[in-house]
Amino acid sequence: xxxxxxxxxxxxxxxxxxxxxxxxxxxxxxxxxxxxxxxxxxxxxxxxxxxxxxxxxxxxxxxxxxxxxxxxxxxxxxxxxxxxxxxxxxxxxxxxxxxxxxxxxxxxxxxxxxxxxxxxxxxxxxxxxxxxxxxxxxxxxxxxxxxxxxxxxxxxxxxxxxxxxxxxxxxxxxxxxxxxxxxxxxxxxxxxxxxxxxxxxxxxxxxxxxxxxxxxxxxxxxxxxxxxxxxxxxxxxxxxxxxxxxxxxxxxxxxxxxxxxxxxxxxxxxxxxxxxxxxxxxxxxxxxxxxxxxxxxxxxxxxxxxxxxxxxxxxxxxxxxxxxxxxxxxxxxxxxxxxxxxxxx
Amino acid sequence: xxxxxxxxxxxxxxxxxxxxxxxxxxxxxxxxxxxxxxxxxxxxxxxxxxxxxxxxxxxxxxxxxxxxxxxxxxxxxxxxxx
Numbered sequence: 358x359x360x361x362x363x364x365x366x367x368x369x370x371x372x373x374x375x376x377x378x379x380x381x382x383x384x385x386x387x388x389x390x391x392x393x394x395x396x397x398x399x400x401x402x403x404x405x406x407x408x409x410x411x412x413x414x415x416x417x418x419x420x421x422x423x424x425x426x427x428x429x430x431x432x433x434x435x436x437x438x439x440x441x442x443x444x445x446x447x448x449x450x451x452x453x454x455x456x457x458x459x460x461x462x463x464x465x466x467x468x469x470x471x472x473x474x475x476x477x478x479x480x481x482x483x484x485x486x487x488x489x490x491x492x493x494x495x496x497x498x499x500x501x502x503x504x505x506x507x508x509x510x511x512x513x514x515x516x517x518x519x520x521x522x523x524x525x526x527x528x529x530x531x532x533x534x535x536x537x538x539x540x541x542x543x544x545x546x547x548x549x550x551x552x553x554x555x556x557x558x559x560x561x562x563x564x565x566x567x568x569x570x571x572x573x574x575x576x577x578x579x580x581x582x583x584x585x586x587x588x589x590x591x592x593x594x595x596x597x598x599x600x601x602x603x604x605x606x607x608x609x610x611x612x613x614x615x616x617x618x619x620x621x622x623x624x625x626x627x628x629x630x631x632x633x634x635x636x637x638x639x640x641x642x643x644x645x646x647x648x649x650x651x652x653x654x655x656x657x658x659x660x661x662x663x664x665x666x667x668x669x670x671x672x673x674x675x676x677x678x679x680x681x682x683x684x685x686x687x688x689x690x691x692x693x694x695x696x697x698x699x700x701x702x
Numbered sequence: 703x704x705x706x707x708x709x710x711x712x713x714x715x716x717x718x719x720x721x722x723x724x725x726x727x728x729x730x731x732x733x734x735x736x737x738x739x740x741x742x743x744x745x746x747x748x749x750x751x752x753x754x755x756x757x758x759x760x761x762x763x764x765x766x767x768x769x770x771x772x773x774x775x776x777x778x779x780x781x782x783x784x
Contacts (some may be wrong), residue, residue: 403742582763585747620744 364496370489370533371540372690373435373500376428377529377657378421378698379644380412380510389522392515400522405619409525409645411510418450418508418528422461424698425528425653426502430465432692433500433532437465440532441498443472444488446481446505446649448678449512450474461504471498478556479615479677480546481505481649482529486673487544487683489533500534505649512558514575520556521575523618525645529653539688542602545594546683552586555579556678587617587676588624591684595629595674598684604670606630611659611671611689616641616651625674636665648677660692667691704783710757710776717752718772721745731773743767750775759783 385408386397400406412421422445430437443465445458458472477484482505489501506528513521533541556578560570599606612635614622619641626637638655647654652673659665667689674684705713715729722739735741741749750766753759753775759782769775 403744581743581747581767584744585751585763588748589751624748 366496367494367535369536369539370493371536371538372486372687373532373534374429374431374433374690374692375529375531375653375656375660376425376430376432376698377650377654378424378428378527379410379647379654380421380526381416382411382413383408384411384525389515393518393522395518395522403618403620404523405622405639405642406523406645407642409523410527410643410647412508412526418447418506419457419460419464421508421526421528422457422504422506422530423464425506425530425650426461426465426504428657428698429502429530429532432690433534435500435532435534437467440467440500440502441470442489442492442501443467443470444485444501444503445472445474446477446485446503447474447507448476448478448481448648449507449509451511458504465502467502470502477649477675477681477683478679479617479646479648479651480675480679480681480683482652483544483673483675483683483685484546484681486531486533486541486685486687487546490541490544490685493533493535500532502530502532504528504530505651505653507648507650509576509646509648512574512576517575517577519580520578523646524576525647527644527647527650527654529650529657531653531656541688542598542604542686544683544685545598545601546681547594548679548681550679552680553678555582555586555680584618584621586680587621589628591674591676591682592625592628594682595625595672595684598674598686599672602686604686607632608670609635609672609686610669611636611638611665613638613652613655613659613671613673615675615677616644616655617646617677631672649675656689660689661697665689704780705757707776707780710779711772713756714753714772714775714779717749717756721749721752729772731771731776733772734770735772735775736770753779757783
């Protein structure tokens with residue numbers, strides 16, 4: 358009888374390096390308050406956002422992915438030739454096919470890496486890290502580049518008071534590879550499609566094409582319901598990610614939630630029961646909500662500014678449209694990038 | 703056993719005080735959540751979520767948004783407990 362040879366699993370994986378780029382334009386609350394009849398004070402009080410970063414007109418989603426990917430690869434020290442897979446979480450690559458990940462892989466010189474996009478909105482990056490962890494440990498890939506990237510400014514309505522005013526553009530990335538010690542805990546993830554209506558596109562592209570609604574489809578959310586879901590309902594998933602990693606909330610040094618809203622972040626710290634001195638990522642204040650990009654961007658900032666350092670235990674949790682969520686505990690990588698990455702190529 | 707109205711009021715005042723930092727005495731039955739206690743919709747969600755837990759009742763989001771005064775909330779919780 359013929360016996361198949363299969364991939365040889367490796368025991369552990371870890372995040373080897375993180376990088377990111379933010380949109381070049383700094384957009385203040387005053388810049389956008391007019392069309393929503395709001396104010397700097399109201400936006401700060403409701404969301405904790407002071408500015409959001411948005412891409413220059415000639416900067417594409419692919420450009421930002423390339424910049425983030427390059428920064429993450431450099432931070433990881435991995436030879437690009439050893440990256441076998443590129444996973445890109447995004448909901449704002451507005452070309453149906455081919456996948457953005459394939460083009461990004463080519464731009465980064467990673468051919469013939471397998472490359473594909475995933476659509477899990479603000480949970481996209483954590484979905485990607487969960488897949489990368491599994492691919493590396495199964496021996497299917499030596500190293501995986503995971504990117505979360507959005508050009509949310511392409512799907513906003515300046516007069517929308519539900520979500521548009523919080524959104525920003527950027528891309529964050531991480532390289533996941535084999536490790537001699539445990540570096541990524543089990544991913545706790547899921548969806549609740551019964552609540553898909555809470556964060557959604559106003560209407561489909563088919564409606565747009567058929568002419569029954571010729572306005573550009575944009576995003577909407579039911580803010581208070583999303584706030585309640587994220588702040589309270591997700592805590593058990595976050596706690597399970599900690600427990601499945603063999604830890605307790607007390608063991609978490611750094612908390613890196615999706616940067617949705619500062620009020621959600623503050624409430625999650627309490628609801629999950631994290632330590633009083635836990636380092637909490639608050640990149641949202643300056644960058645805004647960049648959906649799939651927000652967690653790697655927040656991670657990149659914590660490490661770059663020295664608020665967190667390699668070897669610390671971090672909990673990350675992404676959550677958003679779907680409703681989709683994913684959480685995992687991971688060990689922060691050692692890296693020395695003290696400058697914010699500002700170039701795409 | 704169902705709590706009395708004054709017990710519900712006292713419990714609710716505790717939750718509001720914790721969320722807003724206001725003294726519990728300011729949470730009077732006639733106080734309006736939005737106008738007198740300066741509670742916005744996100745704080746209201748937080749308060750009602752803690753109230754659900756404390757009083758073991760269900761307060762649907764759409765009902766939570768229609769509760770304008772503290773007394774409205776006390777009445778809703780008392781009825782939900784019954």
